Amino acid sequence: MSLLSFFTFFIFFFFTPTLASTEFDFGTLTLSSLKLLGDAHLNNGTVSLTRDLPVPNSGSGRALYSRPVRFRQPGNHSPASFRTFFSFSVTNLNPSSIGGGLAFVLSPDDDSLGDAGGSLGLAATATKFVAVEFDTLMDAEFKDINGNHVGVDLNSMVSAKVFDLGFINVDLKSGDTVNAWIEFDGSTTVLTVWVSYSNLKPKDPILTMNLDADRYFNDFMYVGFSGSTQGSTETHSVEWWSFSSFFPSSSAGAAAPPPPASPPPSIAPSVAQKESKSSSCHNGLCKENLGAVAGVVTAGAFFKRVKKLDTLGSEIIKMPKQFSYKELKAATKCFNANRIIGHGAFGTVYKGVMPENGEIVAVKRCSHSSQGKNEFLSELSIIGTLRHRNLVRLQGWCHEKGEILLVYDLMPNGSLDKALFEARMPLPWSHRRKILLGVASALAYLHQECENQVIHRDIKTSNIMLDEGFNARLGDFGLARQTEHDKSPDATVAAGTMGYLAPEYLLTGKATEKTDVFSYGAVVLEVASGRRPIEKDATGAGKGGVSSNLVEWVWTLHREGRLLLAADPRLENEFDEAEMRRVLMVGLACSNSDPLARPSMRSVVQMLVGDAEVPIVPTTKPNTGLSTSHSQLLLSLQDSVSDIDGIITISTSTSENSFSGIDIV
Known part of the structure; x- marks a missing residue:
């Protein structure tokens, strides 16, 4: 002790x-x-x-x-x-x-x-x-x-x-x-x-x-x-x-505590101390998307920057806890296939029950490919410096027997993706607004408040987890990149998920905070409308019709003065119209084809809480040249990619802006 x-x-x-x-x-x-x-x-x-x-x-x-x-x-x-x-x-x-x-x-x-x-x-x-x-x-x-x-x-x-x-x-x-x-x-x-x-x-x-x-x-x-x-x-x-x-x-003579909420990103106190609530639901993370979790380390626990991505070596120091391979193997019943509850970027996630105390955790097992190990090491080197209430908490890690394992808190209400599309009851509007504000707050922290700027590169509803109080916890930093503030990004392999990728990112391979903003905009429209960013084989239904591209559809409604028709019909009009309009306008502003016209995430937070006005969004979606190419690319990729919710990487040639290949990760 x-x-x-x-x-x-x-x-x-x-x-x-x-x-x-x-x-x-x-x-x-x-x-x-x-x-x-x-x-x-x-x-x-x-x-x-x-x-x-x-x-x-x-x-x-x-x-x-x-x-x-x-x-x-x-x-x-x-x-x-x-x-x-x-x-x-x-x-x-x-x-x-x-x-x-x-x-x-x-x-x-x-x-x-x-x-x-x-x-x-x-x-x-x-x-x-x-x-x-x-x-x-x-x-x-x-x-x-x-x-x-x-x-x-x-x-x-x-x-x-x-x-x-x-x-x-x-x-x-x-x-x-x-x-x-x-x-x-x-x-x-x-x-x-x-x-x-x-x-x-x-x-x-x-x-x-x-x-x-x-x-x-x-x-x-x-x-x-x-x-x-x-x-x-x-x-x-x-x-x-x-x-x-x-x-x-x-x-x-003492005030009552606030409604149940999750604890701050710190080591959970033992029950010998005054306990802190963290979550209250049985389901844990949902099957397909539990892998979409990453986290923050606790006070006094840091990683050094990983110098070589092919070995852990001595560069990583003192996580919240270094687990043994033996105890994580026991917790997952020898990584039994029946314990698989999700697939994240470059890894499989298992439900784990810790043998010494019965605690339920999420154990992310890195894929054995070279790329998978590199992404895990990259994730470790980044999350060691992050602390924010809207990031999923990392409990610890293990590197033994050629395995790289990460242990996370289990989020009781699963992923936002599941809450929107698979729950028995529709997610209330008040929860949706709180979730969007939480994600915006996390991104503002990553973009502008960290010592080094972090570009997430994979913002989507399946990577947003929900704690007991339906507070958002952004996760899965397997694709994230860390850079110095105001430094021009290097061109790399574009990676992410169809429907959330900014047009300029697809064409240049350069990930910036503005590409994250575009992805966030897609999430906003998805949450407000209850429709996925890309709906394959959509045939058209309802008053406004359904487009295969959510951004295009909402912009069409905005142009026709019928923006509120984008609201999720499952809400049955149980929302404040002014709030819904504000949120939809924020989503469109973030989804602007011109990256320079997109707001910063700090500004988005101010817009959502009402401390700043939403910028004027043109009724016609700006045509930057990238916009047309982006729409055509999405349609062609949609025919080529069998799982439109899967992660893809797109190799690009920045000199010719031509595509050399598409891979499912």
Whole structure:
């Protein structure tokens, strides 16, 4: 333990105020911070409350945060407020067998375990408890309404209030992941529950009730989960959990924390300290795009500039952590194909479950080609100097046995690409605006605030990850280049993704901050319209028609005075028209064919927050010569590239502006 860690540990345990908030999630918990009772056990990075057996079994289990949480102030007994989010699934090898269920529980007791069957492992003694049950067994003894309901249990298995999940088309026994949010307001003593398949909290709760906190809370309570079976093969897994408690400012004299958000890019504190929330969703990064993550190193951890890109050698020093090949191999089950969750630039990404603490991470394994290793080394040499709240955090690295491995935080809400096009529910406008502002802030940092300017070269929605609060985290620096400020860029091999590439970059191979701005503009239009930059074989639909090129289509609507028709129809007009118009105009300004007419990313940030006006965007897209060539090139490449979302490199001859080849990377 470092001296700094020791003093942090010492201060926390001996000088923490009695009313300090408690915050933690699965990203910061370790084995020592979980207490498992009965059949509860860890299984592949999740907490299983009951046994996974091929034959029917009756049993119960409980998993608790090992430290008690203060729920009442000393003296006046004013209650704490709390928020929790968790994802869980119920599966059954034999769906016809009798179930059981699980519950989120608050109890002053961390040693007792309730019975199997319909009691959900809750009612063991006369001790008080508060539980929100997710019941899969209709038990007449407890006056259950059916075998698919949510209930609030107060010192009793007979629920004080219930809700039939059939009304919102949620089936607890479907095997699908279910998300739940539970909040208690200490100032109003109102308990509220939301449930959904989506990882977006629904607008309307399923349960709301007043709770006599003084009757059901002790000064300190344990929080966690309980579950049971009754002669069945039903299993109950908690896949993600985050929790925070605090005392309302009106009674404690201290302000409540802001809504759940991810931590700053620093080493996550251990659970022996005051934990920091980082994320709250079960899904991790989405399958195809989890590889699109890169990050920032923490304070005091830097890389030296890599002098030779064919070896790591001694040039790289002190990452946040140097992992061993053995532990990353174990975490990924020998890099099992079933653990693959994405493909990034020049590497494959695996879901990893760290054997020593059960933490879930993303492990990026460099391709064994010379180019792949060079890109990884380039990425390492760049991200060592970067720190920004809108960049994905790098946890550490490994270089053994000829392998180069990077370990990243797992982003709970996956990629922006998946959130836009594959989520059950449309991404709300407020989230989209916040995401675009976050990406703009990250790019302004890379372009203008770093010691050396960083050109990302691969800005796209699949490289933008989303944390718990749907804050943007820009990732994948495998194609990034670092230069001195105001230095003219060298011509190189153009690389990137179709639909996001600036026309001058395709023709010259020179990547500048303005080529990043163009890519960002494509992202803006994609986010606002819900359409991809290039839609192959588009036939035309809707009021404004659909073009294969998103920029061209939006510019046409702008010319015709119908710009707002570009708004994503899935939003169902639930947005501020002035905000939508501003965002679309920013997207067009960034997508200008003339690089000199594009704004800087610092200006874009000011435009999005309303501190600067969007520059006048001509109704007719400027024709710089490059524009025509760009459109023709896109159409020809579109016919040549089978995967238009894949990364391509285009070899160019800068003297003749001719193309010598196209390669899928």
